[in-house]
Amino acid sequence: MDYPGCFAMTELHHGSNVQGLQTVATFDPLTDEFIIDTPNDGAIKWWIGNAAVHGKFATVFAKLMLPTHDTKGVSDMGVHAFIVPIRDFETHQTLPGIEIHDCGHKVGLNGVDNGALRFRSVRIPRDNLLNRFGDVSQDGKYTSSLPSINKRFAATLGELVGGRVGLAYSSVSVLKIAATIAIRYSLLRQQFGPPKQPEVAILDYQSHQHKLMPMLASTYAFHFATLHLVEKYAEMKKTHDEQLVGDVHSLSAGLKAYVTGYTAKSLSICREACGGHGYAAVNRFGSLRNDHDIFQTFEGDNTVLLQQVAGDLLKQYKEKFQGGTLTVTWNYLRESMNLYLSQPNPVTARWESEDHLRDPKFQLDAFRYRTSRLLQSVAVRLRKHSKTLGSFGAWNRCLNHLLTLAESHIESVILAKFIEAVQNCPDASSRAALKLICDLYALERIWKDIGTYRNVDYVAPNKAKAIHKLAEYLSFRVRNIARELIDAFDIPDHVTRAPIAMQSDAYSHYTQYVGF
Structure with a gap:
């Protein structure tokens, strides 16, 4: 130093x-x-x-x-x-x-x-000159082991991957702190209630559960996905395996963009969930929001990073139909592309039992079906528009479609890692709790994009209603173990620091801060 x-x-x-x-x-x-x-x-x-x-x-x-x-x-x-x-x-x-x-x-x-x-x-x-990828001799001759400017440039910027891995993982930590403050306060604060009965905790209101419980489920989902990313990155640094380098590059770009974007929106929701006390600087939402906001821009702007993911998916899609192979991260497309792109089964489109909707296979198939449809349709659109607009014009014409594709793919990867973590959990009661929040994560995401599934008859109207109803019920059930789920993050009070999130005597900490 x-x-x-x-x-x-x-x-x-x-x-x-x-x-x-x-x-x-x-x-x-x-x-x-x-x-x-x-x-x-x-x-x-x-x-x-x-x-x-x-x-x-x-x-x-x-x-x-x-x-x-x-x-x-x-x-x-x-x-x-x-x-x-x-x-x-x-x-x-x-x-x-x-x-x-x-x-x-x-x-x-x-x-x-x-x-x-x-x-x-x-x-x-x-x-x-940092000359790993290109050198200049004393007489001005240039030499490089890489054949083109683009390849040298890609190799030079490859080291930015580490920053993206760190930002994705750090963003989850910010989300954990915000969720901890908002949920602890929502369990403490009471407001209204049935006539002549005690007031109820604000987390008992369905609207509050709708704000915070899917967010808590997403926090757990991101935890397992970014943990997987860190492990892949460590393996890549040890082995320098070319396949792994490409894999980690796209995965880090996608997770960094998706997680930091989600956390930025969630910080405002958490502030609102704590009402006026969420606006007090001492309760930290302002500083968390301001300090985290730049996560969406540095080490790669999120919109640009999602385009890298979409570009990689299109490259893999093209190679698949030319007899090539797909990389590790995207191998679900290699294994099941034809299955996912076939006509939806009219029988399963109507299944609405809780067992079916909570089946990891149904959830993962739904996520991957959407990604496969988006990938196929944007490939067709790009081909059509490039004839008249050129490649840049066609890309710009399809840009929103491409960003949706990248986000859909990253959600598929996140869900796959969450399901894997649930199945690998050795403790039965912990596994049941993780399964509950994994199901909430999956069904909430499907419901948020239910229009896509309805448009292609992947989900019949009665099934769509059942998904919505079950997601709300799962939010209620997650509320019942919300305290334990937050405590499991194991964030000490001196790290959380917000008085309204203290595990005991929250109000006395808060009043002492202002001088009582």
Whole structure:
């Protein structure tokens, strides 16, 4: 920690489109150096963590420009990473040619030091190129083990996967804290009740159960899905298996986008569920919401990441029909695509018994059927529109469809991991509780998208009603063990910190805070 650094990728004008970065690193063969330059204001490095106050050097992402002997003068080799000292290691003074400013006050995470960097013809040794995927010799010759700019770029950005894994897992922790505060308070707070009888806990109201119990079920679902992702990531780092690299790349993109988006919405719901006391800063919803909000943007904007998932699914779909194989994460499409795309069975479309609706096979089949239909239909639409609009225009025309496909697929993966966790649970009573919330997660998601299932007659009207009714009943049953489910997160009071979520004497903690 003597020489803290910073990761200087994002620019004022370019974030998600990293290949469009404008900072340049031009090789000078006479001095054996690279010259780092910010050609315009749009190329100023922005939101660089650790830059404004602490950073001694930066890993700068820039377009590598090599001199040529033709009329163009230079050749653009694509985005590469360079180590650029930004402050003197002894005096901490900003080095010549470098300008640094703080990015200013933010909505949240103001403990994070975000700065902006401008480079004016800053020279660094040739050795400062991070050259795992591409190198430059002293005479200006470029060599790489990867055949194209796109492949080198993909390999360079592959390391961002770790950040996405961490964000998905961290977002679940934020959701656990918010759910803990909201549910504990909803069990404590009483409001109204039958005439001449004690008031009832607000969690006894169906409307409150509808807000919080499916969210609690989703929190458990995300816990198991992100735990699986962390394990896959650890395995990938150990083995460097190519199949696993692609698998983790798409899974981390999808889970990061889906979980952080869900958590951001849920924080507002939890605040509302606690009424006026949820608005008190000490009860933390404001700070949790503000600090978590950026999770939807950094390490990959969620809308962009979901498009990566959709693109990967389409690639696998195309390969399937050309005799190729599908990757591990998507293998349910390989195994059952034809089954899922056949006409719905008119008999099972009417089955409405509780045993059938709580059967993991029915739930998983329903999720996967929807994903398969979306994948097939968007492939047909893209093919049709690309003839007149070109590939970019066709993608944009189908963009909402593609995002829905990616979310549907990620939900299928989440449910599969939840079902697996339930089946592997060694304790019978814990397994029964997990099964209950797994069923609530699955049926609530099916009901939320019931129009899709009705449109293709996958679910008959009577079955749709039965799904809705059972989801409400399961919410009521989950309410009865909500305290135990929250306690199982094992979050200590000094971590939860909200007075209204204290496990005992919540009101006395709250009143002490304001001075009583």
